[in-house]
Amino acid sequence: MKHITLILGFTVTLFGQRLETALDEKSGKPMLVGIAVRADIMKDSYGEWYALEYEDYEIDNDLVTASRDFLDSTEVQVFLGTWCEDSRREVPRFFKILDEMGWSENQLQMIMLDRNKTSGYGLEKDKNIHHVPTFVVYKKRQEIGRIVETPIETLEEDLFNILIGDPSTPNYAEWKPERK
Numbered sequence: 001m002k003h004i005t006l007i008l009g010f011t012v013t014l015f016g017q018r019l020e021t022a023l024d025e026k027s028g029k030p031m032l033v034g035i036a037v038r039a040d041i042m043k044d045s046y047g048e049w050y051a052l053e054y055e056d057y058e059i060d061n062d063l064v065t066a067s068r069d070f071l072d073s074t075e076v077q078v079f080l081g082t083w084c085e086d087s088r089r090e091v092p093r094f095f096k097i098l099d100e101m102g103w104s105e106n107q108l109q110m111i112m113l114d115r116n117k118t119s120g121y122g123l124e125k126d127k128n129i130h131h132v133p134t135f136v137v138y139k140k141r142q143e144i145g146r147i148v149e150t151p152i153e154t155l156e157e158d159l160f161n162i163l164i165g166d167p168s169t170p171n172y173a174e175w176k177p178e179r180k
Helices: 002-016 044-056 061-070 085-101 155-164
Strands: 019-023 030-036 074-080 108-112 134-139 142-148
Touching (some): 085 155
Parallel strands (some): 074 108
Antiparallel strands (some): 019 030
């Protein structure tokens, strides 16, 4: 039993260091920075906007159902700022869509950025993150598309078009990382 307690204590300490609360100098309000899980934005003042957007958003069930067939070997990185109005609107809606699709939390990584678009862990480095939220979709570890700031059509339609590899979908994966 002592062994389990030690492992749990280490795990809590390790995960406790992945996310920080910083003061947003522009608004004077707290913001999250680092690597997060969904539960981090479902509590405190973040939970208010999360719950409102999640509950009020009406998804397109036909597109969500059609998208389920294309989820195999697919992962998403979500870059967001708790200080950003677009993030506060689009991220809860995106999670509602993923929930309806049956998306596994293991297929998602959420990176919280400050106003300088940095997380403190460098996960945004060489990813061309210039607006938040940015949803980067990967298939077999290769980027196949992204939704930047707001969808072109709807979140469901943009995600569906990325998943099926629609060539007419604006694909932001064409950028080349800066070489140093």
